[in-house]
Amino acid sequence: DVKVTQSSRYLVKRTGEKVFLECVQDMDHENMFWYRQDPGLGLRLIYFSYDVKMKEKGDIPEGYSVSREKKERFSLILESASTNQTSMYLCASSAAPNTEAFFGQGTRLTVV
Amino acid sequence: QQQVKQSPQSLIVQKGGISIINCAYENTAFDYFPWYQQFPGKGPALLIAIRPDVSEKKEGRFTISFNKSAKQFSLHIMDSQPGDSATYFCAANHQKLVFGQGTRLTINP
Numbered sequence: 594d595v596k597v598t599q600s601s602r603y604l605v606k607r608t609g610e611k612v613f614l615e616c617v618q619d620m621d622h623e624n625m626f627w628y629r630q631d632p633g634l635g636l637r638l639i640y641f642s643y644d645v646k647m648k649e650k651g652d653i654p655e656g657y658s659v660s661r662e663k664k665e666r667f668s669l670i671l672e673s674a675s676t677n678q679t680s681m682y683l684c685a686s687s688a689a690p691n692t693e694a695f696f697g698q699g700t701r702l703t704v705v
Numbered sequence: 706q707q708q709v710k711q712s713p714q715s716l717i718v719q720k721g722g723i724s725i726i727n728c729a730y731e732n733t734a735f736d737y738f739p740w741y742q743q744f745p746g747k748g749p750a751l752l753i754a755i756r757p758d759v760s761e762k763k764e765g766r767f768t769i770s771f772n773k774s775a776k777q778f779s780l781h782i783m784d785s786q787p788g789d790s791a792t793y794f795c796a797a798n799h800q801k802l803v804f805g806q807g808t809r810l811t812i813n814p
Contacts, residue, residue, distance in 0.1 A: 597748070626802070633714065635794060636749070636804040651801065683748055691737040691756075691798055696748030 596620070599684050599697040606704050612671040614700050616684030624690060625667035627651075627659065630681040630699070642667055643690075674704045708732055709797050711805025719813050724782040726808045728795035731776065735797035740769065740780050741804075743792045752793070753780070785812045 600615035618625065624643050628636040628651075638651030640659040648659050656678060660668045667686075671678055681701050687694040711728045718724045728738075739754035755762045755769040755778065762769045768781040782789055790812050795805040 628804075633806055635711070635806040638801055638803070641801055649801075652803075685748075685802075687802075690800055690802075693739070693751045693754070694802055696741075696750065698746070698748050 597684055597686055597695050597697040599700050601700050602698065604700055604702045606674050606702065608675060608704055610674045612674050612702070614669040614682055614702070616667045616697055617665055618686040618695070619665065620686060620688070620695065621664070622686035622688050624687045625661065626685040626694065627667065627669045628683045628685065629653070630683055636683060639669065676704050678702065679704045708803045709795060709805040711795050711808060713808060714806065715809045717811045717813060718785045720785060720787060722785050724785045724789065724810055724812070725779060726793055726795070726810070727777065727779045728805050729777045730797050732797070732799060733776070734799040737798040738769070738771065738778050739796050741794045741796060743794065749794055787812045787814050
């Protein structure tokens with residue numbers, strides 16, 4: 594059974610903190626993605642990666658960075674958390690760009 | 706800018722009825738159009754997908770209709786059931802997957 598695992602379901606952080614969201618997939622997928630989900634806005638792409646050590650900006654990369662040191666792990670970093678980054682964060686992976694993307698269960702981040 | 710526009714934002718359908726959700730896109734380079742279903746507390750999961758070389762794809766009660774010239778595609782759920790109550794997202798892909806705003810579907814028993 595395919596699996597994308599996000600390290601935390603719920604997270605509460607203070608404004609200004611550096612926040613790490615971890616994602617691991619066990620399908621040997623090349624491609625990994627980070628989205629944030631907000632009501633009425635759907636899923637918006639933050640960053641994606643087509644290979645180890647490689648990263649590309651999505652539609653809303655400001656205030657975020659990513660790290661992909663190993664194929665199975667893709668980390669999202671909030672350099673200095675702000676209240677407008679309170680959201681649901683979803684990690685996904687796929688074997689190729691035009692194939693099914695598998696999602697994790699999400700991390701609901703609250704920045705206070 | 707929203708590259709994929711989805712409507713309606715919410716939809717209530719009686720059990721046994723037909724649920725229809727519409728999406729429109731601008732980028733003619735999109736070449737893969739999936740629909741995802743999301744239940745509360747879960748991540749989205751692929752429901753059905755279509756490529757632009759066909760105008761319709763059916764899987765059980767779920768059908769995608771695709772109009773390439775109008776740059777529109779829609780999801781039809783026949784014989785809608787309470788278990789279909791979920792949020793539905795259309796998406797389009799060209800190098801990266803772009804999602805619509807989502808539709809919260811409620812099927813009344």
